[in-house]
Amino acid sequence: MTQQQTFDFSRPMPKRRNLVIEAGAGTGKTTAIVAEVLRIMLENEEVSPERIVLVTFTEKAAGEIADRIHAALAELEMLVVQDLFLTETAYLADVVLPASAFPEKTGTFTNTDRAVQLGRQALDPPGEARQDLAIIVDMARQLGLDEDLTEALALAHDLGHPPFGHAGERALDACLQAHGGFDHNAQTLRVVTSLEHRYPQFDGLNLTWESLEGIVKHNGPLTERNGLAAGRYRDRGIPVGISEYNSLYDLELWSFASLEAQVAAIGDDIAYDAHDIDDGLRAGLFTLDDLTDIPLLAQMIDEIAKRYPDLDHDRRAAELVRELISYLIGAVVMEARRRLTAARPRSVADVRSQGSVLITFPAEVAQVEAGIKSFLKARMYRHARVMRVMDDAEQLVSELFERYQQTPGDLPAEWLPSSGQETEAERARRIGNFIAGMTDRFALTEHQRLFDLTPDLR
Numbered sequence: 001m002t003q004q005q006t007f008d009f010s011r012p013m014p015k016r017r018n019l020v021i022e023a024g025a026g027t028g029k030t031t032a033i034v035a036e037v038l039r040i041m042l043e044n045e046e047v048s049p050e051r052i053v054l055v056t057f058t059e060k061a062a063g064e065i066a067d068r069i070h071a072a073l074a075e076l077e078m079l080v081v082q083d084l085f086l087t088e089t090a091y092l093a094d095v096v097l098p099a100s101a102f103p104e105k106t107g108t109f110t111n112t113d114r115a116v117q118l119g120r121q122a123l124d125p126p127g128e129a130r131q132d133l134a135i136i137v138d139m140a141r142q143l144g145l146d147e148d149l150t151e152a153l154a155l156a157h158d159l160g161h162p163p164f165g166h167a168g169e170r171a172l173d174a175c176l177q178a179h180g181g182f183d184h185n186a187q188t189l190r191v192v193t194s195l196e197h198r199y200p201q202f203d204g205l206n207l208t209w210e211s212l213e214g215i216v217k218h219n220g221p222l223t224e225r226n227g228l229a230a231g232r233y234r235d236r237g238i239p240v241g242i243s244e245y246n247s248l249y250d251l252e253l254w255s256f257a258s259l260e261a262q263v264a265a266i267g268d269d270i271a272y273d274a275h276d277i278d279d280g281l282r283a284g285l286f287t288l289d290d291l292t293d294i295p296l297l298a299q300m301i302d303e304i305a306k307r308y309p310d311l312d313h314d315r316r317a318a319e320l321v322r323e324l325i326s327y328l329i330g331a332v333v334m335e336a337r338r339r340l341t342a343a344r345p346r347s348v349a350d351v352r353s354q355g356s357v358l359i360t361f362p363a364e365v366a367q368v369e370a371g372i373k374s375f376l377k378a379r380m381y382r383h384a385r386v387m388r389v390m391d392d393a394e395q396l397v398s399e400l401f402e403r404y405q406q407t408p409g410d411l412p413a414e415w416l417p418s419s420g421q422e423t424e425a426e427r428a429r430r431i432g433n434f435i436a437g438m439t440d441r442f443a444l445t446e447h448q449r450l451f452d453l454t455p456d457l458r
Helices: 028-043 059-072 128-140 147-155 165-175 182-195 211-216 240-248 259-283 295-307 313-343 350-353 363-381 384-406 424-436 440-450
Strands: 019-023 052-056 081-082 086-090
Touching: 019 350, 128 147, 128 259, 128 313, 147 211, 147 259, 165 384, 165 424, 182 211, 182 424, 211 259, 259 313, 259 363, 295 313, 295 363, 313 363, 384 424, 384 440
Parallel strands: 019 052, 052 081
Antiparallel strands: 019 086
Protein backbone atom coordinates (compact mmCIF):
# COMPACT_ATOMS: atom_id res chain seq x y z
CA MET A 1 0.00 0.00 0.00
CA THR A 2 1.60 3.30 -1.06
CA GLN A 3 0.84 6.93 -0.32
CA GLN A 4 -0.03 7.46 -3.98
CA GLN A 5 -2.88 4.92 -3.66
CA THR A 6 -6.20 6.29 -4.89
CA PHE A 7 -9.69 4.95 -4.34
CA ASP A 8 -12.71 4.95 -6.57
CA PHE A 9 -15.97 5.41 -4.67
CA SER A 10 -17.95 6.52 -7.73
CA ARG A 11 -19.64 3.12 -7.97
CA PRO A 12 -21.04 2.33 -4.50
CA MET A 13 -21.17 -1.24 -3.35
CA PRO A 14 -24.70 -2.59 -3.10
CA LYS A 15 -25.90 -3.36 0.40
CA ARG A 16 -26.41 -6.74 2.05
CA ARG A 17 -22.84 -7.88 1.55
CA ASN A 18 -19.99 -8.74 3.80
CA LEU A 19 -16.94 -6.52 3.72
CA VAL A 20 -13.89 -8.69 4.35
CA ILE A 21 -10.68 -6.82 5.08
CA GLU A 22 -7.58 -8.97 4.84
CA ALA A 23 -4.50 -7.30 6.28
CA GLY A 24 -0.80 -7.96 6.80
CA ALA A 25 1.22 -7.07 9.86
CA GLY A 26 -0.47 -3.70 9.99
CA THR A 27 1.29 -0.36 9.71
CA GLY A 28 -0.20 2.88 10.90
CA LYS A 29 -0.58 4.02 7.27
CA THR A 30 -2.41 0.86 6.26
CA THR A 31 -4.69 1.09 9.26
CA ALA A 32 -5.47 4.74 8.58
CA ILE A 33 -6.41 3.93 5.00
CA VAL A 34 -8.61 1.04 6.10
CA ALA A 35 -10.30 3.19 8.73
CA GLU A 36 -11.01 5.94 6.19
CA VAL A 37 -12.48 3.46 3.71
CA LEU A 38 -14.69 2.02 6.43
CA ARG A 39 -15.79 5.47 7.58
CA ILE A 40 -16.89 6.42 4.05
CA MET A 41 -18.68 3.14 3.49
CA LEU A 42 -20.47 3.31 6.83
CA GLU A 43 -21.55 6.91 6.22
CA ASN A 44 -22.92 5.93 2.81
CA GLU A 45 -24.65 2.92 4.37
CA GLU A 46 -22.89 0.64 1.89
CA VAL A 47 -22.05 -1.87 4.58
CA SER A 48 -23.39 -2.59 8.05
CA PRO A 49 -20.95 -2.82 10.98
CA GLU A 50 -22.02 -6.36 11.78
CA ARG A 51 -21.10 -7.44 8.22
CA ILE A 52 -17.44 -6.43 8.54
CA VAL A 53 -14.77 -9.07 9.02
CA LEU A 54 -11.10 -8.37 9.68
CA VAL A 55 -8.75 -11.07 8.42
CA THR A 56 -5.04 -10.96 9.27
CA PHE A 57 -1.84 -12.97 9.18
CA THR A 58 -1.59 -13.72 12.89
CA GLU A 59 -3.72 -13.33 15.99
CA LYS A 60 -1.28 -10.71 17.29
CA ALA A 61 -1.59 -8.67 14.10
CA ALA A 62 -5.34 -9.09 14.21
CA GLY A 63 -5.49 -7.64 17.69
CA GLU A 64 -3.18 -4.74 16.86
CA ILE A 65 -5.02 -3.76 13.70
CA ALA A 66 -8.44 -4.19 15.28
CA ASP A 67 -7.41 -1.99 18.21
CA ARG A 68 -6.18 0.74 15.86
CA ILE A 69 -9.30 0.67 13.70
CA HIS A 70 -11.52 0.55 16.76
CA ALA A 71 -9.72 3.63 18.04
CA ALA A 72 -10.43 5.42 14.75
CA LEU A 73 -14.00 4.14 14.58
CA ALA A 74 -15.09 3.57 18.16
CA GLU A 75 -18.59 2.45 17.16
CA LEU A 76 -17.33 -0.35 14.90
CA GLU A 77 -17.66 -3.98 15.96
CA MET A 78 -15.61 -6.46 13.93
CA LEU A 79 -15.21 -10.19 13.86
CA VAL A 80 -11.47 -10.89 13.93
CA VAL A 81 -10.09 -14.03 12.31
CA GLN A 82 -6.76 -15.10 10.82
CA ASP A 83 -5.42 -15.15 7.29
CA LEU A 84 -3.41 -13.08 4.81
CA PHE A 85 -3.21 -9.79 2.94
CA LEU A 86 -5.32 -6.70 2.50
CA THR A 87 -8.32 -6.86 0.23
CA GLU A 88 -11.96 -5.94 0.18
CA THR A 89 -14.26 -8.65 -1.07
CA ALA A 90 -17.19 -10.87 -0.04
CA TYR A 91 -20.40 -11.14 -2.05
CA LEU A 92 -22.59 -13.66 -0.29
CA ALA A 93 -20.72 -14.94 2.73
CA ASP A 94 -20.26 -18.53 1.56
CA VAL A 95 -19.20 -17.82 -2.00
CA VAL A 96 -15.68 -16.41 -1.65
CA LEU A 97 -14.37 -19.42 0.14
CA PRO A 98 -12.52 -20.25 3.34
CA ALA A 99 -8.95 -21.34 2.97
CA SER A 100 -9.21 -25.01 3.87
CA ALA A 101 -9.99 -26.07 0.29
CA PHE A 102 -6.87 -24.30 -0.94
CA PRO A 103 -3.55 -25.72 0.20
CA GLU A 104 -1.39 -22.62 0.29
CA LYS A 105 -3.51 -20.84 2.87
CA THR A 106 -4.65 -21.55 6.37
CA GLY A 107 -7.31 -19.71 8.27
CA THR A 108 -10.85 -18.65 7.63
CA PHE A 109 -10.80 -16.78 4.34
CA THR A 110 -8.86 -17.52 1.17
CA ASN A 111 -6.99 -15.05 -0.98
CA THR A 112 -6.12 -17.52 -3.75
CA ASP A 113 -6.10 -15.98 -7.19
CA ARG A 114 -9.10 -17.99 -8.39
CA ALA A 115 -11.31 -17.73 -5.34
CA VAL A 116 -11.41 -13.96 -5.42
CA GLN A 117 -10.65 -13.52 -9.11
CA LEU A 118 -13.96 -11.83 -9.82
CA GLY A 119 -14.87 -10.81 -6.30
CA ARG A 120 -11.68 -9.02 -5.32
CA GLN A 121 -12.21 -5.32 -4.96
CA ALA A 122 -8.97 -4.52 -3.25
CA LEU A 123 -8.26 -1.01 -2.12
CA ASP A 124 -6.87 -0.51 -5.62
CA PRO A 125 -8.38 1.11 -8.70
CA PRO A 126 -10.70 -1.30 -10.54
CA GLY A 127 -8.87 -3.68 -12.87
CA GLU A 128 -9.64 -6.79 -14.88
CA ALA A 129 -11.16 -8.62 -11.93
CA ARG A 130 -13.65 -5.90 -11.16
CA GLN A 131 -14.36 -5.42 -14.86
CA ASP A 132 -15.20 -9.10 -15.29
CA LEU A 133 -17.74 -8.95 -12.50
CA ALA A 134 -19.09 -5.66 -13.80
CA ILE A 135 -19.73 -7.22 -17.22
CA ILE A 136 -21.82 -9.98 -15.70
CA VAL A 137 -23.67 -7.85 -13.16
CA ASP A 138 -24.41 -5.14 -15.72
CA MET A 139 -26.20 -7.65 -17.93
CA ALA A 140 -28.13 -9.07 -14.97
CA ARG A 141 -29.17 -5.56 -13.92
CA GLN A 142 -30.30 -4.60 -17.42
CA LEU A 143 -32.42 -7.75 -17.60
CA GLY A 144 -33.88 -7.30 -14.11
CA LEU A 145 -32.39 -10.53 -12.75
CA ASP A 146 -31.24 -11.49 -9.26
CA GLU A 147 -27.87 -9.76 -8.99
CA ASP A 148 -26.80 -11.60 -5.84
CA LEU A 149 -27.32 -15.02 -7.44
CA THR A 150 -25.59 -13.85 -10.63
CA GLU A 151 -22.58 -12.65 -8.65
CA ALA A 152 -22.45 -15.84 -6.62
CA LEU A 153 -22.27 -17.88 -9.80
CA ALA A 154 -19.68 -15.56 -11.32
CA LEU A 155 -17.52 -15.83 -8.20
CA ALA A 156 -17.78 -19.59 -8.04
CA HIS A 157 -17.23 -20.06 -11.76
CA ASP A 158 -13.49 -20.73 -11.69
CA LEU A 159 -13.05 -22.24 -8.23
CA GLY A 160 -12.49 -25.69 -9.70
CA HIS A 161 -9.77 -24.66 -12.12
CA PRO A 162 -6.39 -26.14 -11.16
CA PRO A 163 -3.14 -24.21 -11.58
CA PHE A 164 -2.28 -23.22 -15.16
CA GLY A 165 -5.90 -23.36 -16.31
CA HIS A 166 -6.70 -25.83 -19.05
CA ALA A 167 -3.14 -27.18 -19.10
CA GLY A 168 -3.41 -28.12 -15.45
CA GLU A 169 -6.85 -29.60 -16.06
CA ARG A 170 -5.54 -31.81 -18.86
CA ALA A 171 -2.72 -33.01 -16.62
CA LEU A 172 -4.99 -33.84 -13.67
CA ASP A 173 -7.52 -35.50 -15.96
CA ALA A 174 -4.78 -37.82 -17.22
CA CYS A 175 -3.48 -38.51 -13.71
CA LEU A 176 -6.99 -39.35 -12.47
CA GLN A 177 -8.18 -41.17 -15.58
CA ALA A 178 -8.46 -44.50 -13.80
CA HIS A 179 -10.51 -42.88 -11.04
CA GLY A 180 -13.09 -40.83 -12.92
CA GLY A 181 -10.84 -38.16 -14.41
CA PHE A 182 -10.88 -34.46 -13.60
CA ASP A 183 -13.46 -31.84 -14.61
CA HIS A 184 -13.28 -28.28 -13.32
CA ASN A 185 -17.05 -27.93 -12.96
CA ALA A 186 -17.18 -31.13 -10.92
CA GLN A 187 -14.26 -29.82 -8.85
CA THR A 188 -16.09 -26.56 -8.15
CA LEU A 189 -19.09 -28.56 -6.94
CA ARG A 190 -16.76 -30.71 -4.83
CA VAL A 191 -15.23 -27.61 -3.21
CA VAL A 192 -18.55 -26.06 -2.22
CA THR A 193 -20.27 -29.30 -1.16
CA SER A 194 -17.57 -31.35 0.56
CA LEU A 195 -14.07 -29.88 0.77
CA GLU A 196 -15.07 -26.94 2.94
CA HIS A 197 -15.63 -27.63 6.64
CA ARG A 198 -17.31 -24.60 8.19
CA TYR A 199 -20.44 -26.04 9.75
CA PRO A 200 -20.86 -28.50 12.62
CA GLN A 201 -23.66 -30.50 10.99
CA PHE A 202 -22.40 -30.94 7.43
CA ASP A 203 -19.49 -30.58 5.02
CA GLY A 204 -19.42 -27.93 2.35
CA LEU A 205 -21.03 -24.53 2.24
CA ASN A 206 -24.59 -23.52 2.90
CA LEU A 207 -25.38 -22.64 -0.70
CA THR A 208 -28.83 -22.61 -2.25
CA TRP A 209 -30.01 -25.20 -4.76
CA GLU A 210 -30.06 -22.44 -7.38
CA SER A 211 -26.39 -21.71 -6.75
CA LEU A 212 -25.43 -25.37 -7.03
CA GLU A 213 -27.40 -26.04 -10.20
CA GLY A 214 -25.98 -22.88 -11.75
CA ILE A 215 -22.44 -23.99 -10.95
CA VAL A 216 -23.05 -27.32 -12.66
CA LYS A 217 -25.33 -26.32 -15.55
CA HIS A 218 -24.25 -22.82 -16.56
CA ASN A 219 -23.19 -24.16 -19.97
CA GLY A 220 -26.47 -26.00 -20.50
CA PRO A 221 -28.01 -29.41 -19.69
CA LEU A 222 -25.62 -32.28 -18.97
CA THR A 223 -28.07 -35.07 -19.81
CA GLU A 224 -31.08 -35.89 -21.93
CA ARG A 225 -34.44 -36.16 -20.18
CA ASN A 226 -33.86 -39.95 -19.96
CA GLY A 227 -30.59 -39.44 -18.05
CA LEU A 228 -28.16 -40.21 -20.88
CA ALA A 229 -25.15 -37.90 -21.00
CA ALA A 230 -25.43 -35.10 -23.54
CA GLY A 231 -23.35 -32.36 -25.10
CA ARG A 232 -19.69 -32.29 -24.15
CA TYR A 233 -20.24 -35.25 -21.80
CA ARG A 234 -21.89 -37.50 -24.39
CA ASP A 235 -18.74 -39.52 -25.11
CA ARG A 236 -17.18 -39.82 -21.67
CA GLY A 237 -20.14 -39.59 -19.33
CA ILE A 238 -21.05 -37.26 -16.48
CA PRO A 239 -18.05 -36.44 -14.25
CA VAL A 240 -17.99 -38.56 -11.13
CA GLY A 241 -18.18 -35.60 -8.73
CA ILE A 242 -21.37 -34.35 -10.37
CA SER A 243 -23.05 -37.74 -10.81
CA GLU A 244 -22.40 -38.75 -7.20
CA TYR A 245 -23.80 -35.50 -5.82
CA ASN A 246 -26.76 -35.58 -8.18
CA SER A 247 -27.68 -39.04 -6.94
CA LEU A 248 -28.18 -37.51 -3.48
CA TYR A 249 -29.61 -34.11 -4.44
CA ASP A 250 -31.23 -33.90 -7.84
CA LEU A 251 -29.93 -30.90 -9.77
CA GLU A 252 -32.15 -31.70 -12.75
CA LEU A 253 -29.18 -32.19 -15.05
CA TRP A 254 -31.52 -32.53 -18.04
CA SER A 255 -32.79 -28.95 -17.78
CA PHE A 256 -31.34 -25.56 -18.52
CA ALA A 257 -30.05 -23.46 -15.64
CA SER A 258 -31.52 -20.17 -14.44
CA LEU A 259 -31.25 -16.94 -16.39
CA GLU A 260 -28.67 -15.80 -13.83
CA ALA A 261 -26.47 -18.81 -14.59
CA GLN A 262 -26.82 -18.19 -18.32
CA VAL A 263 -25.75 -14.58 -17.83
CA ALA A 264 -22.73 -15.66 -15.79
CA ALA A 265 -21.71 -18.11 -18.51
CA ILE A 266 -21.92 -15.73 -21.45
CA GLY A 267 -20.39 -12.92 -19.42
CA ASP A 268 -17.41 -15.18 -18.83
CA ASP A 269 -17.11 -15.72 -22.60
CA ILE A 270 -17.15 -11.97 -23.21
CA ALA A 271 -14.51 -11.37 -20.54
CA TYR A 272 -12.27 -14.13 -21.90
CA ASP A 273 -12.43 -12.77 -25.46
CA ALA A 274 -11.67 -9.23 -24.37
CA HIS A 275 -8.86 -10.05 -21.95
CA ASP A 276 -7.22 -12.56 -24.28
CA ILE A 277 -7.12 -9.94 -27.03
CA ASP A 278 -5.59 -7.51 -24.56
CA ASP A 279 -3.09 -10.10 -23.28
CA GLY A 280 -2.13 -11.17 -26.81
CA LEU A 281 -1.46 -7.59 -27.85
CA ARG A 282 0.58 -6.91 -24.72
CA ALA A 283 2.61 -10.10 -25.24
CA GLY A 284 3.31 -9.24 -28.88
CA LEU A 285 1.65 -12.43 -30.15
CA PHE A 286 -0.31 -10.38 -32.68
CA THR A 287 -0.91 -6.74 -33.57
CA LEU A 288 -3.87 -4.43 -34.06
CA ASP A 289 -3.31 -4.75 -37.79
CA ASP A 290 -3.61 -8.53 -37.47
CA LEU A 291 -6.99 -8.09 -35.77
CA THR A 292 -8.34 -6.32 -38.87
CA ASP A 293 -8.74 -9.81 -40.36
CA ILE A 294 -11.96 -9.85 -38.28
CA PRO A 295 -14.41 -7.44 -40.01
CA LEU A 296 -16.07 -6.20 -36.80
CA LEU A 297 -12.73 -5.45 -35.16
CA ALA A 298 -11.45 -3.85 -38.36
CA GLN A 299 -14.44 -1.50 -38.29
CA MET A 300 -13.86 -0.67 -34.61
CA ILE A 301 -10.15 -0.07 -35.13
CA ASP A 302 -10.89 2.21 -38.08
CA GLU A 303 -13.47 4.23 -36.12
CA ILE A 304 -11.08 4.60 -33.16
CA ALA A 305 -8.38 5.89 -35.52
CA LYS A 306 -10.78 8.46 -36.97
CA ARG A 307 -11.95 9.67 -33.55
CA TYR A 308 -8.50 9.68 -31.99
CA PRO A 309 -5.93 10.05 -34.80
CA ASP A 310 -3.04 10.77 -32.43
CA LEU A 311 -3.76 8.02 -29.91
CA ASP A 312 -0.80 5.81 -28.99
CA HIS A 313 -0.90 2.05 -29.52
CA ASP A 314 -1.65 1.04 -25.93
CA ARG A 315 -4.58 3.42 -25.63
CA ARG A 316 -5.97 2.31 -28.99
CA ALA A 317 -5.78 -1.28 -27.81
CA ALA A 318 -7.54 -0.45 -24.54
CA GLU A 319 -10.27 1.44 -26.40
CA LEU A 320 -10.77 -1.52 -28.74
CA VAL A 321 -11.24 -3.86 -25.79
CA ARG A 322 -13.74 -1.49 -24.19
CA GLU A 323 -15.72 -1.10 -27.38
CA LEU A 324 -15.77 -4.85 -27.97
CA ILE A 325 -17.07 -5.50 -24.45
CA SER A 326 -19.79 -2.85 -24.84
CA TYR A 327 -20.80 -4.21 -28.23
CA LEU A 328 -21.06 -7.82 -27.03
CA ILE A 329 -22.98 -6.87 -23.87
CA GLY A 330 -25.42 -4.83 -25.90
CA ALA A 331 -25.90 -7.66 -28.38
CA VAL A 332 -26.58 -10.20 -25.63
CA VAL A 333 -29.05 -7.97 -23.80
CA MET A 334 -30.95 -7.17 -26.99
CA GLU A 335 -31.14 -10.84 -28.03
CA ALA A 336 -32.12 -11.90 -24.50
CA ARG A 337 -34.99 -9.43 -24.46
CA ARG A 338 -36.14 -10.65 -27.87
CA ARG A 339 -36.07 -14.29 -26.77
CA LEU A 340 -37.73 -13.60 -23.44
CA THR A 341 -40.50 -11.68 -25.18
CA ALA A 342 -41.05 -14.59 -27.55
CA ALA A 343 -40.86 -17.32 -24.89
CA ARG A 344 -42.85 -15.38 -22.26
CA PRO A 345 -41.62 -17.50 -19.30
CA ARG A 346 -43.87 -17.09 -16.26
CA SER A 347 -41.55 -18.87 -13.82
CA VAL A 348 -38.05 -20.23 -13.46
CA ALA A 349 -39.49 -23.65 -14.30
CA ASP A 350 -40.47 -22.24 -17.69
CA VAL A 351 -36.89 -21.05 -18.16
CA ARG A 352 -35.47 -24.46 -17.29
CA SER A 353 -37.80 -26.28 -19.63
CA GLN A 354 -36.94 -24.22 -22.69
CA GLY A 355 -35.42 -26.06 -25.62
CA SER A 356 -32.51 -23.62 -25.81
CA VAL A 357 -30.79 -20.92 -23.81
CA LEU A 358 -32.50 -17.54 -23.51
CA ILE A 359 -29.33 -15.55 -22.80
CA THR A 360 -27.05 -15.73 -25.82
CA PHE A 361 -25.61 -13.84 -28.78
CA PRO A 362 -27.72 -13.10 -31.85
CA ALA A 363 -26.83 -15.49 -34.68
CA GLU A 364 -24.75 -12.95 -36.61
CA VAL A 365 -22.86 -11.87 -33.49
CA ALA A 366 -22.30 -15.51 -32.52
CA GLN A 367 -20.50 -15.90 -35.85
CA VAL A 368 -18.34 -12.87 -35.09
CA GLU A 369 -17.55 -14.18 -31.60
CA ALA A 370 -16.67 -17.59 -33.05
CA GLY A 371 -14.32 -15.81 -35.45
CA ILE A 372 -12.62 -14.07 -32.54
CA LYS A 373 -12.13 -17.38 -30.76
CA SER A 374 -10.80 -18.95 -33.96
CA PHE A 375 -8.33 -16.10 -34.35
CA LEU A 376 -7.18 -16.41 -30.74
CA LYS A 377 -6.80 -20.16 -31.06
CA ALA A 378 -4.56 -19.84 -34.11
CA ARG A 379 -2.58 -16.76 -33.09
CA MET A 380 -2.43 -17.10 -29.30
CA TYR A 381 -3.46 -20.44 -27.81
CA ARG A 382 -1.50 -22.37 -30.47
CA HIS A 383 1.41 -19.96 -30.58
CA ALA A 384 4.74 -21.75 -30.14
CA ARG A 385 5.63 -19.70 -27.06
CA VAL A 386 2.31 -20.40 -25.39
CA MET A 387 2.36 -24.09 -26.33
CA ARG A 388 5.82 -24.50 -24.81
CA VAL A 389 4.70 -22.97 -21.55
CA MET A 390 1.51 -25.04 -21.45
CA ASP A 391 3.43 -28.26 -22.18
CA ASP A 392 5.84 -27.46 -19.35
CA ALA A 393 2.90 -26.62 -17.06
CA GLU A 394 1.22 -29.96 -17.79
CA GLN A 395 4.46 -31.76 -17.04
CA LEU A 396 4.90 -29.83 -13.80
CA VAL A 397 1.41 -30.76 -12.55
CA SER A 398 1.92 -34.40 -13.54
CA GLU A 399 5.23 -34.51 -11.69
CA LEU A 400 3.66 -33.06 -8.55
CA PHE A 401 0.89 -35.67 -8.65
CA GLU A 402 3.35 -38.53 -9.12
CA ARG A 403 5.58 -37.22 -6.33
CA TYR A 404 2.72 -37.07 -3.83
CA GLN A 405 1.66 -40.56 -4.87
CA GLN A 406 5.13 -41.95 -4.27
CA THR A 407 6.02 -39.83 -1.22
CA PRO A 408 2.84 -39.02 0.76
CA GLY A 409 4.90 -37.36 3.48
CA ASP A 410 5.56 -34.45 1.11
CA LEU A 411 1.93 -33.42 1.55
CA PRO A 412 0.98 -31.04 4.36
CA ALA A 413 -0.25 -32.83 7.48
CA GLU A 414 -3.79 -31.54 7.02
CA TRP A 415 -3.93 -33.19 3.60
CA LEU A 416 -2.92 -36.63 4.85
CA PRO A 417 -5.66 -39.22 5.43
CA SER A 418 -7.24 -39.15 8.87
CA SER A 419 -7.02 -42.94 9.03
CA GLY A 420 -5.12 -45.70 7.29
CA GLN A 421 -8.26 -47.02 5.59
CA GLU A 422 -8.18 -45.43 2.14
CA THR A 423 -8.68 -46.90 -1.30
CA GLU A 424 -6.39 -46.15 -4.21
CA ALA A 425 -9.15 -44.05 -5.80
CA GLU A 426 -9.67 -42.05 -2.61
CA ARG A 427 -5.95 -41.40 -2.29
CA ALA A 428 -5.67 -40.25 -5.90
CA ARG A 429 -8.67 -37.96 -5.54
CA ARG A 430 -7.29 -36.48 -2.31
CA ILE A 431 -4.03 -35.65 -4.09
CA GLY A 432 -5.98 -34.25 -7.02
CA ASN A 433 -8.00 -32.05 -4.66
CA PHE A 434 -4.81 -30.73 -3.11
CA ILE A 435 -3.25 -29.85 -6.47
CA ALA A 436 -6.49 -28.41 -7.85
CA GLY A 437 -6.54 -25.87 -5.02
CA MET A 438 -3.09 -24.49 -5.87
CA THR A 439 -2.48 -21.18 -7.56
CA ASP A 440 0.09 -21.06 -10.36
CA ARG A 441 2.59 -19.45 -8.01
CA PHE A 442 2.14 -22.01 -5.27
CA ALA A 443 2.46 -24.91 -7.73
CA LEU A 444 5.76 -23.47 -8.97
CA THR A 445 6.99 -22.96 -5.43
CA GLU A 446 6.00 -26.48 -4.44
CA HIS A 447 7.74 -27.94 -7.49
CA GLN A 448 10.88 -25.98 -6.67
CA ARG A 449 10.75 -27.41 -3.14
CA LEU A 450 10.45 -30.99 -4.33
CA PHE A 451 12.50 -31.05 -7.54
CA ASP A 452 15.96 -29.91 -8.59
CA LEU A 453 14.77 -28.38 -11.85
CA THR A 454 11.58 -26.38 -12.39
CA PRO A 455 10.63 -24.97 -15.80
CA ASP A 456 10.49 -21.24 -16.37
CA LEU A 457 6.84 -20.72 -17.26
CA ARG A 458 7.15 -17.33 -18.92
